Amino acid sequence: MxxxxxxxxxxxxxxxxxxxxxxxxxxxxxxxxxxxxxxxxxxxxxxxxxxxxxxxxxxxxxxxxxxxxxxxxxxxxxxIAHVPDGRGTFVHLSVEENLRLGAYTRRDPAGVARDFERVFALFPVLQERRRQQAGTLSGGEQQMLAISRALMLRPRxxxxxxxxxxxxxxxxxxxxxxxxxxxxxxxxxxxxxxxxxxxxxxxxxxxxxxxxxxxxxxxxxxxxxxxxxxxxxxxxx
Amino acid sequence: MTAPSARQWKVAGLALLLLFACALPFLVSSYRTFQLTSALSYAIALLGLNILTGWNGQISLGHGAFYAIGAYVAAILMDRWDVPYWATIPAAGLVCLGAGFLFGLPALRLEGLYLALATFALALATPQLLKSKHLEQWTGGVQGIVIMKPDPPFGLPLDQDQWLYFFALAVALAMFWLARNLLAGRIGRALVAIREHPTAAEAMGIDIAFYKSATFGVSAMFTGIAGALGAIVIQFVAPDSFTLFLSITLLVGIVVGGLASLSGAVWGALFIQFIPNVADQISKAAPWAIYGLFLIACMYLMPTGVAGLVRATAARLARSPRRP
Amino acid sequence: MEAFLHQVLSGLATGGIYAIVALALVMIYQATHLVNFAQGEMAMFSTYLAWTMIDAGLPYWGAFAGTVALSFALGIAIERIVIRPVGNAPVLAVVIVFIGLLVILNSVAGWIYTYTIKSFPSPFPGGSVLGGYLSRHELGVMGVTLGVLLLLFLFFRFTPLGLAMRAAAQNPVSSRLVGIRVGWMLALGWGLAAAIGAVAGMMVAPIVFLDPNMMAGILLYGFAGALLGGIDNPAGAVAGGLAVGVLENLSGAYLVGTELKLTVALVLIVGVLVVRPSGLFGRVLVNRV
Incomplete structure (x- = not known):
């Protein structure tokens, strides 16, 4: 291997x-x-x-x-996507903006749109809260957001x-x-x-x-x- | 015979320097003497600003205001009440001590950048305040106040410029002595502790609020005394001499001379007194361009200023083996 | 009553200029948490660039666009060359560099263009509107202020670059982890500030005339406006700028006269900093000692 x-x-x-x-x-x-x-x-x-x-x-x-x-x-x-200690969410930005930032380096809008669907399928609660400020999420939801943001990068x-x-x-x-x-x-x-x-x-x-x-x-x-x-x-x- | 200690070297050096300073007015023209006198007054002002900014870390972009207050106190006392010139010096000091302490109170709540901002505003507002018609009966408004140059006392065989030089030298020596004693001991360490580690300083039992506003007061006192001296030397005060650019000049002085350094005040004063004279010949704008370049270059290349450079050079010379 | 209304309206017009300056200050504050003391001189210098272009025969709006673009580039260059090396230095060093920049821009402008005042054209026709309450230039300035604010809002709200700049200002480490080049975002902030400042300069120059010291008082009111509205909040800064313009006019007319304008600004700045350091609409910005 x-x-x-x-x-x-x-x-x-x-x-x-x-x-x-x-x-x-x-x-x-x-x-x-x-x-x-x-x-x-x-x-x-x-x-x-x-x-x-x-x-x-x-x-x-x-x-x-x-x-x-x-x-x-x-x-x-x-x-390489890094979910740092303390999660590193952008607390003053909305859930959706956090996810968009995760895909910041990507230039394939269609793929990004699919990945939005994908993380919302993994963590439905994020879809419910997509307009909410990230800082208002619970600890667990913030961790989910952090992982989702990392996934939006399409990491290897x-x-x-x-x-x-x-x-x-x-x-x-x-x-x-x-x-x-x-x-x-x-x-x-x-x-x-x-x-x-x-x-x-x-x-x-x-x-x-x-x-x-x-x-x-x-x-x-x-x-x-x-x-x-x-x-x-x-x-x- | 043992080699002289570093301390003995230093005392001998200072004595020599003092001797040289006393001889200077007899060696140069009276215009140069006048310039040196004015440099002495700058040195005291720089000392004041350096105590606040260099030692205590409170940034003031508005010390020109205290210089102006000192100058106006001297001028008004002499012009309106015929107070002898030498008596205006302590009066200016006291007034500025109070003014500085008062400004220091709200400033207490401001950190770094915001104190810089508040004092910047103070510097910009100063000339306008001095021109205000409410104060005109004392300040003479835009016209300012003209004062007389004092004669040497006791029939000393000196001309007016030479006498003023010695008078300023005496005041400067007294102020440097005062500053040295203030800063050498416990108080100086407290100021530096507040600058470097405010939280630790507080934990050590240092009353930060008191120290900071007292420092503001003392610093303003030094600068006010310098302003009074400056007014007597120039024989004239007017609002437009005390713009933001005066405050910036003082900042240039402490940065180029050396932050948190006593001797830096002298280097800085010589710099701001003589460099503009040289640069003026290029263009009216040149002195300021040079000031700006020096400010930035010092931050990049020489953060300890001329005083630091001199110390480093002296240390290098002392270390290198003597040549036969 | 009529006089009062007149004071308020023309206060809003000057306030518009303060608001633009305040916006420029916010750009740099948001990105770097620094207050740019050289902002006024940058705007003044840009205005001289515009004057040169107009003098060379360019139509007004061509010179306007050219000046904004050139100022943007110069702002980026200043950040890269002058500010970057002191990025992690103590506040004192940064303030000293800002003052150095202020002095250099002021003296270079004086050197090139001399200290004699120049007149600067307004893009708006002469005469007044609203029954004589406002000159057309003042009305135009208000329109430009709102236009600048709207453009910035759209940029920060709806473009990926705007979002990245907000992210970089908030959490530089996380921003780098998602691939945002944070250093460039700071430089962009400076570019925007310089461009916005240029607009302020071109709007104020027809009123106060062009000379190297024209921005000092305006910058001070810009500071007051930004602090009043909250220096981390663009909309707040605009509101603050407008409010300060009205306050200035009213205090000039009814309290202290126009000769103490700058003192009013001083009192406002110290007052806001001491009483409500986060401004009316801002997040807390001053760490109390």
Whole structure:
């Protein structure tokens, strides 16, 4: 299986002190990989480095092409959609405007119109609230909007930063169900960062365990989930 | 014998500088002496603005207004009540201390940009206020006030320009001494703390509101004293000398001289006194074009101003091995 | 009563010009959260460009369009060359750069065109309307104000670029993540501000005559209008500009006389900043200390 995202020797951080000390990981084409780890392990930093929000050292390849020197805008234009921590919705704009922004780089109006239908089918509540200001949505609805906005880009890879954060368990289930559907039916690869290791391992095929900026365990999601030592010392369930 | 310490070097340097300053009026023409006197008054004004903007981080684009108040207090006292010129200096200082403190009160609630905006408005409104017919009986309206140049006292063998120079030098020395003592210790650290980390400063128990408005007052006092001195030197005050461009000139002075630097006030004063004279020969507009270029260039290339450049050069010279 | 009505109407007309200046200020504030102190001088410089074109024989509306386009380009160039390098600098540095820009534009205009005042034509015929309450130029200015506002509304509401500019102003990080080139959006904001300012300059020049210092007082009233209406809100800024124009006229006629115009603006600015920093229609803009 080839990888759509290959990362090797990734070093990144804020200011002088690096947070990440040489990560190697990959996301398979059309697959789901997850990065697990405690608070402060460097999960969010990893995603920010992939989408160019911070300037990394090391090599990042997307569909075979080096992207670690590109700007965030150009990385997005190549088909990587990043749902950041805190969701990053445009709170003063309407739901519909948020979605239109997701498709900002696209030049196929017909395709964009179809994708509106598609995300409204996935999340009917967004259609009901399409004229409403995004800031007035509930947490779960905002997460749905954030995912939908990312889908409007027609991404080949979706970076998800803690989609379960601050949401009720029922809504978390629903969101994970839809992520699975997006992955299975449309072949969008996903790189998922999560605190909720159980859910993440269920969805992912590959898993990486991060500790203070280093990958300490890597392997298939099933193997990681089954390893008692890993479970006890890192995943806490 | 041990090598002289940095402090001893500094004292010796300052003494030499003072000696040079005292000798200057005997070495140059009386017009140059007049220019130097006026530069001294600018230096005091810059010191005042620098305390507010450089040390405390409150941006004022309207310090020309306080300079104007100081100048008018001096001129009115001398013109209407025959107050001796030297007595107008403390009077101007006191009036501006009050005016600055009062303006500082609403300004307290304004941060960065908005304080700049409010003071910008103050600078634009100043000449109009001075021309106002309600104040005309004191200010002389558009005509302004002409005042007499003082004679040297005690039969000193100096001409008027030389005497004024020494008078201004004495006032300037006193003001620099005052500023140094204010800024060297606890108060100076509090001002910088408020500029850099207002929240932390508050947590440390610094009364930000008091410090900020007091700083505004003290800063206006310095600038007002400079204005009084400037009026006595020029022997004339009129509304159109105190436009927005005076306030901008003062800003140019502290930026070019060096923000939050005592010696920067002197460099800045020399700059705003002498550069326009040189540039004037190119075109009437040239001094301002040069001011503008210097403002922007300083922000890009030399954010510590001339004072910073001098410090860096001195440090480099001290580090490099002496040549035989 | 008639005199009062006259004051209000002509106040609305001057207010229209303040409103355009306020709109220009809002463009840059929205994009960068900065107040452009050089806005007035940019408008003044644009007006000189228009004067040059008209002087060279171009018809008025041709010169008008040319000036707006050229100003737009110059605004973008200023952002790219002068403002960009201090993008992340402290407020003091940015304000100093703005003042530097103000001074340079003022002196360059003085250098090229001298400080003697020039007359500038109005595109509207002479004479008055509404029974003498308004000159045709004043009525025209109101029409232009509303036209500019309408165009901006359509642009921001209905075009993808307008939406992207609003997004970039609100949440730069998310904007970059959807592929918006945020840096260019800021530059566009400057371009728009310069173009709008040019309109204000060309509208006011027939009234106050053209000279390098013509915009100082108008900018101050523009500030007051923008602050009163809310400096992050274009419609609010227009309302604020109009209100300030009326206030100026009424206070001039009934309170302090015209000689203290700028003082009225000063009091308005400080008053609004202290009492209601978000303006009448704006979101909170000042972080209290």
């Amino acid at each position: 080839t990888a759509i995202l290959e990362v090797s020797g990734l070093v990144a951080g804020y200011g002088a002190a690096p947070v990440l000390h040489g990560l190697d990981f990959a996301v398979p084409q059309g697959g789901v990989a997850t990065i697990l780890g405690a608070n402060g392990a460097g999960k969010t930093t990893t995603l920010r480095a992939v989408s160019g929000l911070i300037r990394p050292a090391g090599e990042i390849r997307f569909a075979g092409e080096r992207i670690d020197r590109l700007s965030t805008e150009d990385i997005a234009r190549r088909g 890879l979706l970076l998800m930063d803690e989609p379960s954060f601050g949401l009720a368990p029922l809504i978390v289930r629903e969101i994970f169900r839809i992520m699975r559907a997006i992955n299975a039916e449309e072949g969008v690869a996903i790189l998922l960062v999560e605190q909720n290791a159980g859910l993440a391992l269920e969805l992912a095929s590959q898993a990486y365990l991060l500790e203070t900026g280093r990958v300490v365990v890597a392997g298939s999601a099933d193997a990681l989930g089954a390893d008692d030592a890993v479970r006890r010392s890192y995943l806490g369930y």
